[in-house]
Amino acid sequence: MKPQLFLKLMHVSVREVCxxxxxxxxxxxxxxxxxRGLESGFQLLLTDGQDAWRGDVSEASVCAEAEELEMQMERYADPDPAEALRELLTHSLQRGNHLKEENQxxxxENxxxxxxxxRISAELKRYAGGTEQQCRQSADEEEDEYGGQPMKRATGSEEDPPSLLDSRCLHCQ
Structure with missing residues (x-):
């Protein structure tokens, strides 16, 4: 069949999709x-004036789909294919736009x-830095208070206590 003759046998519908x-x-x-309808296969062309998307659906594909869904071909294929496809594409484009907005x-939010x-990390670092500094100051003050002299334990032995600078307060651990 010549391509020109093939086009003459085709029904064509063009609709604007808003x-x-x-x-x-x-x-x-x-x-x-x-x-008579989509059961014979169809071709689609969707364009926005700058880009175009094209698709072909064969009669065999339509029959296989109807058989898989266990539907009679007359019920499966819509009598007004252009309108059904327009509605489907409108829904798909709306859904795509909704997903695009949701993604944005x-x-x-991210x-x-x-x-x-x-902000919270910086605040925690400031807090941890301030607490550590307070612990060091507290340890320095205690060492100054005792003058670095060995302390006697209650048991009476004279062991040197560990350096207060080496120990850390509970906040710094």
Missing amino acids: IPSEPDSAYFLRVAWKG NLKE LKMRGEHQ
């Missing part, structure tokens, strides 16, 4: 099919959480 979330954008859907919201994490 997406409510993208009021400034317009898509056009071209559906071409042989016979998650990215913003940035917010990272900033909060950095």
Whole structure:
């Protein structure tokens, strides 16, 4: 069959697809099919005026899908294929836009959480640094108070206590 003759036997429908979330954008859907409806196979072309997406669905694919779903071909294939596909594509594009918005919201939330994490980490470092400094000052003050002299234990032995500088307070451990 010559390509020109093939096109003459095809039914063609072109519809504009409007997406409510993208009021400034317009898509056009071209559906071409042989016979009475989609059961004979069809070709799709979706364009936004700059890019185009094309797909072919064979009669065998349509029959296999109907058989897999255990449906009669007449019930499976929509009598108005262009309208059914337009609705499907509209839904798909809306869902894609919704997912895109949700992804953007998650990215913003992630940035917010990272900033909060950095703030908390910096605050903890400041707190830990201040506590460690207080422990050192406290140890220095105690050593100054005792003048670095050995202390007698209650048992009466004269062992040198460990250096107060070497010990750390409970906050620093």
